[in-house]
Amino acid sequence: MQLKRILVPLAGTSVDVEVLRVAIALGKPAKAEIVAIHVIEVRWNLPLDAVLEPESERGEGVLDDAVKVAEQAGAHIETELVQAREAAAAIIDTARDRKSDLIVLGMPFRKRLGRVYVGKTVQGVYVGAHCAVLAYRQEETR
Amino acid sequence: MSDRGDKGPKEGADAPSLEERATHSGSKIGDRRVRIIRPAASEFRRRGGHYVATPRVDAAQGRLGRVYARARHILFGARLTSEEEAGERLSKKTGLAIMASDNISSSAYATEEAMRVLAFAGGAALALTMPIAIAVCVVLAVVVLSESRVIRAYPNGGGSYIVAKDNHGVLPGLVAASALLIDYVLTVAVSSAAGVAAISSFVPAVHDHRVLWSLGLIALLTVGNLRGIREAGVIFAAPTYVYVLSLLGLIGYGLFRVASGDMPVAVLPRDAFEPEGIEPLTALLVLRAFASGSVGLTGSEAIANGVPNFKPPESRNAVITLVWMGTIFATLFLGLTYLATRIGIAPDQFEFETVNSMLTRSLVGDGTFFYYLVQISTAIILLLAANTGFSGFPRLASVLADDRFMPRQFAFRGERLAFSFGIIALALMSAAVLAAFHGSVTELVPLYTIGVFVAFTLSQSGLVRRWWRLRNPGWRLSMAINTFGAIVTGTVLVVVAFTKFLYGAWMVLLVMPILVGLLFAINRHYRTVHDALLLDRPDEPIPVLKPPVVLIPVARLDRATLQAVAFARSISPSVRAVHIASTAESAEEFARRWRRWTSEVPLDVIESPYRSLLQPLLKYIERIDERDDRPITVVLAEFVPRNWWEWILHSQTALRLKLSLLFRPNTIVIDVPYHTEDPGHGVTPRKPEDSSQ
Numbered sequence: 001m002q003l004k005r006i007l008v009p010l011a012g013t014s015v016d017v018e019v020l021r022v023a024i025a026l027g028k029p030a031k032a033e034i035v036a037i038h039v040i041e042v043r044w045n046l047p048l049d050a051v052l053e054p055e056s057e058r059g060e061g062v063l064d065d066a067v068k069v070a071e072q073a074g075a076h077i078e079t080e081l082v083q084a085r086e087a088a089a090a091i092i093d094t095a096r097d098r099k100s101d102l103i104v105l106g107m108p109f110r111k112r113l114g115r116v117y118v119g120k121t122v123q124g125v126y127v128g129a130h131c132a133v134l135a136y137r138q139e140e141t142r
Numbered sequence: 143m144s145d146r147g148d149k150g151p152k153e154g155a156d157a158p159s160l161e162e163r164a165t166h167s168g169s170k171i172g173d174r175r176v177r178i179i180r181p182a183a184s185e186f187r188r189r190g191g192h193y194v195a196t197p198r199v200d201a202a203q204g205r206l207g208r209v210y211a212r213a214r215h216i217l218f219g220a221r222l223t224s225e226e227e228a229g230e231r232l233s234k235k236t237g238l239a240i241m242a243s244d245n246i247s248s249s250a251y252a253t254e255e256a257m258r259v260l261a262f263a264g265g266a267a268l269a270l271t272m273p274i275a276i277a278v279c280v281v282l283a284v285v286v287l288s289e290s291r292v293i294r295a296y297p298n299g300g301g302s303y304i305v306a307k308d309n310h311g312v313l314p315g316l317v318a319a320s321a322l323l324i325d326y327v328l329t330v331a332v333s334s335a336a337g338v339a340a341i342s343s344f345v346p347a348v349h350d351h352r353v354l355w356s357l358g359l360i361a362l363l364t365v366g367n368l369r370g371i372r373e374a375g376v377i378f379a380a381p382t383y384v385y386v387l388s389l390l391g392l393i394g395y396g397l398f399r400v401a402s403g404d405m406p407v408a409v410l411p412r413d414a415f416e417p418e419g420i421e422p423l424t425a426l427l428v429l430r431a432f433a434s435g436s437v438g439l440t441g442s443e444a445i446a447n448g449v450p451n452f453k454p455p456e457s458r459n460a461v462i463t464l465v466w467m468g469t470i471f472a473t474l475f476l477g478l479t480y481l482a483t484r485i486g487i488a489p490d491q492f493e494f495e496t497v498n499s500m501l502t503r504s505l506v507g508d509g510t511f512f513y514y515l516v517q518i519s520t521a522i523i524l525l526l527a528a529n530t531g532f533s534g535f536p537r538l539a540s541v542l543a544d545d546r547f548m549p550r551q552f553a554f555r556g557e558r559l560a561f562s563f564g565i566i567a568l569a570l571m572s573a574a575v576l577a578a579f580h581g582s583v584t585e586l587v588p589l590y591t592i593g594v595f596v597a598f599t600l601s602q603s604g605l606v607r608r609w610w611r612l613r614n615p616g617w618r619l620s621m622a623i624n625t626f627g628a629i630v631t632g633t634v635l636v637v638v639a640f641t642k643f644l645y646g647a648w649m650v651l652l653v654m655p656i657l658v659g660l661l662f663a664i665n666r667h668y669r670t671v672h673d674a675l676l677l678d679r680p681d682e683p684i685p686v687l688k689p690p691v692v693l694i695p696v697a698r699l700d701r702a703t704l705q706a707v708a709f710a711r712s713i714s715p716s717v718r719a720v721h722i723a724s725t726a727e728s729a730e731e732f733a734r735r736w737r738r739w740t741s742e743v744p745l746d747v748i749e750s751p752y753r754s755l756l757q758p759l760l761k762y763i764e765r766i767d768e769r770d771d772r773p774i775t776v777v778l779a780e781f782v783p784r785n786w787w788e789w790i791l792h793s794q795t796a797l798r799l800k801l802s803l804l805f806r807p808n809t810i811v812i813d814v815p816y817h818t819e820d821p822g823h824g825v826t827p828r829k830p831e832d833s834s835q
Binding site (some may be wrong): 039048049051052056057059062063064067079081082086089090092093094096097119 | 163165166168169171172173174175176177178180183187188190191542594
């Protein structure tokens with residue numbers, strides 16, 4: 001498959017750097033356009049366009065770090081900061097709008113009740129995305 | 143997709159912003175999302191409800207700019223953020239090197255200064271050098287003890303100025319401040335001159351160009367200090383410690399030889415003073431010797447002034463450094479004086495060789511490694527003593543600037559967090575003093591030390607009042623210490639001023655009140671401005687102004703004029719153009735063309751038979767202003783050439799007019815620049831009929 005556009009949702013977790021490198025490695029041969037996205041989930045008791053200073057700052061920080069990682073890997077990425085009620089829906093719709101071929105998701109290694117835990121965003125994107133989805137799970141030793 | 147603007151218009155909603163929020167509908171109901179678009183995110187980062195400019199904002203533009211930035215980087219180092227200020231603080235060891243080098247270096251000449259005065263009364267009078275040295279050290283102990291109280295009472299620095307201002311009032315505070323400012327300038331001048339004198343002992347050729355060499359040294363110190371205070375400390379720490387260790391080694395070796403009965407033979411000066419003396423040994427002569435020896439007390443106030451420069455706990459570290467400084471100076475001064483008087487070293491009448499040099503030669507022999515080590519490290523520390531001025535002056539000036547007694551520029555920190563303006567001002571003033579006194583240490587020294595004792599006395603007496611007023615636990619002891627300190631330093635001040643008055647101290651005593659007056663005048667200006675600008679209440683409503691009367695001086699009918707007229711009409715309906723013509727024919731011609739171009743903007747044409755441009759225009763604005771109570775707004779059409787060097791090809795009338803109107807009350811000047819590649823912001827150019835003029 002010729003990858004032209006890759007969307008990389010970043011949540012600001014320890015897996016971000018690795019998942020971005022994976023996306024760059026996948027996209028570089030075909031010179032794919034890579035977009036890193038951070039979704040701020042807005043609670044239902046607030047307006048969707050509410051100015052959420054700490055969350056916006058954190059999001060900008062996550063995306064800035066992503067740009068630095070990409071620069072170190074010799075790649076150029078675009079970034080997008082989004083506010084939505086649910087991250088999964090926002091990621092799916094952004095991927096649709098941007099005509100992404102692939103969404104590369106990161107999963108920090110977490111266990112709940114003795115089983116690897118898959119967050120609702122990953123599950124939601126896996127189920128709902130129109131395009132290919134690649135979930136990168138962090139190594140257990142981390 | 144985007145359905146931005148889904149809310150009703152708000153006040154200021156169309157104001158430009160660095161951030162845009164675009165709402166996008168989702169594939170399902172309730173899946174709407176808001177894209178936060180930040181085109182300038184790499185330049186302005188959001189933090190705590192405001193924007194923070196990133197390093198990219200300050201990045202150099204263009205090739206020339208990058209070369210300049212690179213040169214600055216090499217010379218002054220990388221820029222530091224305000225948060226890095228704590229990392230720029232001084233440890234005790236670095237603090238000792240950077241703030242105490244002046245005081246410690248005084249041990250290189252304090253013994254000789256006292257001896258040279260006593261030598262006028264004959265060789266036997268030199269025996270009094272040791273008692274005088276002990277007296278100076280007693281005064282130093284009192285000063286150290288008293289200054290430690292200053293540091294504890296005023297941990298934010300400012301030293302004598304703050305103490306005197308808080309407890310005696312503004313005038314004594316400013317007297318202390320001006321005394322210290324003068325002394326810091328003199329410290330730099332004297333130390334550079336002394337350093338060059340020490341070098342010229344080895345390299346006589348330097349003596350002929352000593353002013354130039356001294357200025358070069360000041361420039362070197364300026365660059366070092368502009369690199370930041372901590373880096374200056376690192377640069378200057380090593381020589382200070384080499385000096386201290388080599389001198390301690392010399393004293394230890396000398397004491398061992400004296401104690402073991404291996405008394406060295408004294409090296410005799412080339413031109414000794416008359417053995418019988420040329421003056422009687424009077425109390426005044428002894429006092430003069432004491433005053434000269436007191437030169438060793440200068441620099442001890444720098445630590446109290448610069449407490450915030452230390453790493454936390456600032457006060458404790460500053461006090462410990464102060465005690466180290468006093469102990470080191472006293473050990474070196476007493477040790478050298480003891481050995482010099484015990485061995486029988488006498489000063490040279492014409493300063494061919496220093497007392498310390500003769501003492502070192504007597505102890506370790508001529509031309510040995512240790513002799514050169516002592517001499518070279520002495521020369522270097524004398525040069526670096528000037529650094530005390532560089533650490534003290536900018537800090538004090540910044541405190542004065544914060545209090546609005548000095549221009550505000552003195553309070554700004556440069557790229558390396560150093561008070562760059564203060565550093566450069568100090569360098570320029572000390573260079574001027576140095577040049578005026580031909581780089582001569584002998585001519586400069588009499589001006590020295592008065593300022594520091596004025597400041598000491600005022601701060602000590604100020605603390606006495608403070609303890610009396612506050613009566614904190616232990617106030618009696620503190621008050622006793624500072625009373626004693628005030629009496630001792632006050633006495634030394636009288637002695638120094640009296641004995642050095644005719645030798646040049648009068649100049650300092652003359653300049654000090656002038657400087658105080660200047661500081662007062664600066665403060666009066668700032669207070670006036672502050673009062674004029676102060677809002678009556680915090681929720682002062684924004685006044686509603688009538689649209690201004692807009693005047694557009696037009697030289698010709700061209701695109702720049704078109705853009706200026708368009709802009710003027712966007713801010714007010716009362717727009718009038720004015721043209722100055724040199725002849726009646728050109729006046730008529732311009733009016734005709736204007737009428738043909740537009741009837742919407744009235745034009746006044748003024749014929750100026752003497753071809754003057756600014757005066758008729760200014761008088762016209764004045765007359766219009768008299769007839770209308772609305773503010774006058776002058777909109778200037780200014781052509782901006784593409785390259786800077788093309789600038790000289792244009793007459794810069796707009797610039798001259800701007801300067802003329804700068805100080806005119808009730809006048810707003812708006813510059814509408816026109817760039818050749820600029821299509822104009824929102825202006826649809828309409829071809830003027832004639833733009834050839």
